[in-house]
Amino acid sequence: MASQKNGTIYIGVTNDLIRRTCEHREGQFAGFSQKYRVKHLVHYEQFQDIRDAIQREKRLKKWNRAWKIELIETQNPDWRDLWFDLNR
Numbered sequence: 001m002a003s004q005k006n007g008t009i010y011i012g013v014t015n016d017l018i019r020r021t022c023e024h025r026e027g028q029f030a031g032f033s034q035k036y037r038v039k040h041l042v043h044y045e046q047f048q049d050i051r052d053a054i055q056r057e058k059r060l061k062k063w064n065r066a067w068k069i070e071l072i073e074t075q076n077p078d079w080r081d082l083w084f085d086l087n088r
């Protein structure tokens with residue numbers, strides 16, 4: 001999730017991407033994502049096993065910002081909000 005292109009980046013794990021993205025978009029929970037207006041789904045990865053997803057999340061959180069931006073831009077160079085793709 002991101003606030004805008006090259007803006008604040010949020011990394012998290014969920015078992016329901018559509019629900020969780022909606023919560024971010026609506027600012028339902030006080031905290032980091034609400035404070036920094038992190039509302040745009042710009043990258044996601046799917047895993048069959050939650051343990052793999054959690055391990056990936058922990059690794060990504062340790063990455064430097066440039067690596068995170070490169071990861072996003074490899075798949076989504078314009079930082080398009082992928083929320084709309086999920087809801088087709």
